[in-house]
Amino acid sequence: MPSSIKILGRSQFLKSLHHSNICTYLDIMRWKHERVALVCEHFGVPLSNYKDWSPGSALYIVKDILSGLSYLHERGIVHRALSRDNIIVVNKHIKIFNYGLYYMSGSGADVEFPIGCYNEPLCFSLDDKSLCELYYLWLLAGGDVFTEFKKEGLIRTKPPILGIPKCSYDKDHCESSSLPLIIRERDTEYQFRRITLFNTLLKGFPHTSRRLRGESKQDIPPFLRAETWACLLGINCDYQESYLLVDKETSIPTDRQIEVDIPRCHQYSELLSSSVGHLKFKRILKAWVVSHPEYVYWQGLDSLCAPFLYLNFNNEARAYACLSKFIEKYLYNFFLKDNSSVIREYLTKFKQLIVFHDPELGNHLDNIGFAPELFAIPWYLTMFSHVFPINKILHLWDSLFLEKPSYPLFVGLAILQQLRPTLLSSGFNECILLFSDLPGKYSSKIYFNNSFFFSLYTNCTVYRSAELLRQRENILFQILAGFMWFQIGANY
């Protein structure tokens, strides 16, 4: 594993440190040639240039340094490079800078000290949270740390964040909300409005619950997706404590399986492939196995956990809480030791839906013996998280949380519909090859077909025709949907 990946994984923790006497880390990035860039708050005068040494100011300086350091020490971080240049004075206030290098390099194991250090001054002083937001918006607006480095020959530079247009809350509101999701997610102004709105809604949760669901139907701002998902899933506020109480260390018989699965799970993601990522992954999975004695670890649980860990990299407890709630809500009893009847029931419904919606295709698949048992188990056991890359899963699950429990069946149907012409003209072998697990096949057909996904979450054709269907054949649909409510919605 390259050192830069290890560093990247470890340093995610630094982003979670917030204290008035330390500079906040905003981002850590990997680049070509094993380079790692840190983006950190840096504003004010270093102590080495500070002139006012009156007793009064000396007192607050010492006090602030100590309180910053003790905050770091409590979290297991030793500065190891404390110098006057790394202590910054901002408005009669001290901020400790550059404290993360020793920690992120695994106590110096992954790099050779001393490290060259280039600062990227972000010229505003706000409270921590909004600083992170602002940085996120700066990135959306086209800000690129590495371009800045290159442009300036690695010299201090003023980022273009200052040039962001001032946006008023309701201007152009309708215009951009009608654009495709992918574009909205990259639109700085739009995201600014959404983040502001969602911040308010999340603060007011659970009173804002209905509004939050309504707004989430339009889209969920990626910056606040982790928090939003937790609310949509209905996570209780005591999740930190309950996670702390679970024994995640004692070895259990499932350990071997977990250990061989993690290094094969969504490893194209830098976070999930880092050594810290693996550790967190293992703890969450073990915690789930230990605290759900009625269930067992089926291969695939790892894939299910991946999106939650990816979003909550600095909040294991929340990732765990989301995973538990998700399984309870959407995969009720799928992880029983004997889950055969549950899966058979689910797949039978899937088959019925195919036949009902598209008799021609249904009959054809039946005639050639192309049964859902042979291709759809990895789909539904992992709610598609085993077969799609993370960025697609995020969007798919955004809708999953808001739609009826029968939604996954329609997603499956939509996939078959998309391949309909090929399926209809093929025999068993060709059909099943379309879905065989090998990378490439699947992906070129479905993963990267954006138009398909657009149609899926912006009211996909199948889903829309399902709406029609619901009006036309109300009764049958209700039986179907009712069944699904009973099946997987038992815990609503």
Place this chain on the structure above:
Amino acid sequence: MANRGGPGGRPNGTAQQQQGGGGGGRICQFKLVLLGESAVGKSSLVLRFVKGQFHEYQESTIGAAFLTQTLCLEDTTVKFEIWDTAGQERYHSLAPMYYRGAQAAIVVYDVTNQDTFGRAKTWVKELQRHASPNIVIALAGNKADLSNKRNVELDEAKAYAEENGLLFMETSAKTAVNVNEIFQEIGESIVGLFVLVVGIQICRSEQSRLNYVSKIVYSLWYRK
């Protein structure tokens, strides 16, 4: 897991023989299943054989995956229909629907892990008991490139394979050593067996049966 009659209940389990387009070559279609503990490299072996690739981060298999590959053996074209199964013990109940009616099985273990060898032996026993009696079983000691971390001795595995009448090779999906070879050897022995069995069934009288068998044995002998 959802247990059914067999992959789709379609007509499998019978080796199909078709007359090839030109030159009178045969085309044979065989069902082959891979079994073995999780993470020993079953999917990696298939990926290497079918696509000539290796992925360090090969995803784990849920349920099973299906792939096909064609091999040419002298005058016969062999089309493998490969079922790559999930290795986790829990998925065990699904296995019969994949090995039922298979003409060949590759039981894989990891040469760096003794437990996986034990599991492989269990698979061999199960196949000998429950799979079709003519099934050709091959034992593959995978990850042979990691021989410095070896935990299963070559001689031990070889002796076991001989005792049980299995084909045996140490393979590496990573470096491609012996991957095509093991499939090729399986292909050859099934083709031989297939011709023999079908031939015996076709020949009614004792005399012609004898003639036929000696002809086959003769041709196999000289092919080697």
